[in-house]
Amino acid sequence: MQRYFVSPADMTDLSVTITGDDANHIAKVMRMEVGDRVICSDNQGRVALCEIKQIERDSIYTSIIEPIEESKESPIRVTIAQGIPKGDKLEAIVQKGTELGAQAFLPFSSSRCIVKWDEKKGQKKKQRLEKIAKEAAEQSHRSRIPYVLPPVSFKSLLKKAADFDYKIVAYEEDAKIGETQRLAKLLNEMAPGVSVLCAIGPEGGLSQQEVDELIEAGFISCGLGPRILRTETASSYILSAISYHFELMR
């Protein structure tokens, strides 16, 4: 069944109003009619099965059939801090990362980033990524849309680390020397509900100095298996491993 996120103000105890692009999607793309059903989420934990009562140009009026209790969200609150990559790789990272359960994405600049975002470009990219996150959250049946945070400098990333229970940096030199213990050890220590910040370098990787600074700020440097992963594959690996460990193994 199709899922849509609505603002909490549009979800009362009995009814949900769907507006904007989603209203258009229901009427024009899905060609739904009065009596059809959709699932609506207020992005704050409330999810409901709804029946369409009225279709207008910019608004779809529905009544709530029943609330849906579900747990689609990862018990580990993972923020992917991603060194800004080239092209549209960040869009793929946000799309796949949303499916795989990330709670937030934090783009950051580092010495080997080739792409630079000024404030205007950063703002535009953030809006585009938010749209991708919303659509991926709907498609993957999540109860919440992950946050896309404004891009930060490497120095700001170091400062933000203090807000998280655990900090991980994926470091390809660890994969090369065969470091295989730390990620599993960390996941074994984590209790449901903790927050984790995962830093992943851009295509050229993080410099040794940057990794040293991250470690000083409390990050644990982890290998992600013996093969060298592309920057856009590293976040999928970490999120899949966390899902497997906490959602399937337990």
Place this chain on the structure above:
Amino acid sequence: MQRYFVSPADMTDLSVTITGDDANHIAKVMRMEVGDRVICSDNQGRVALCEIKQIERDSIYTSIIEPIEESKESPIRVTIAQGIPKGDKLEAIVQKGTELGAQAFLPFSSSRCIVKWDEKKGQKKKQRLEKIAKEAAEQSHRSRIPYVLPPVSFKSLLKKAADFDYKIVAYEEDAKIGETQRLAKLLNEMAPGVSVLCAIGPEGGLSQQEVDELIEAGFISCGLGPRILRTETASSYILSAISYHFELMR
């Protein structure tokens, strides 16, 4: 360091000759010179550190400095059987799957596949996918290039299942009803060296009848966490979970 796969015939006890596109890559793209070093693999388990001795138009002559003993290959031999998806998604699946350790890729047709490959198109696609697998294997420092198998019908997929120790089908209806036990249970049973066939449907999924036929052929239907994954994300999830289980947790 750059890595190249060469044919076993081009790797003697003392020297390696690199030809074709790779020779061009070394000379023109990387602009390497006599005395520079590369790593060569014969795709049959032999890997060596080599020094460039002579650069000619179509051939690079190197001498072996020392053999490299390494274990970059997954202890579980995973074949990803992928329902043929639209566009260039299969290219992304082969690229990411190679990084994540797949041993082979087997494209198959099923009732909800939108794209049909005739023999000529299938052959051309296979060659393109083999090139992607080779490049991804070099970039991710693998010792072997995964196989890209010729596309098969759904009926042939059912027959092939007999060749594998374990068979898994990723089924989104399992995710919807919250099936979370089977994948971890299966991985706990597996011993290093076993072969696993993982069937993943195309964008529209597998039909209930196809899933029933797969189960009859010995496949175990598994949920991949509580969220609904796109077809191209499912293989990354399974390969990451297998890598985490066998390469990091142990």
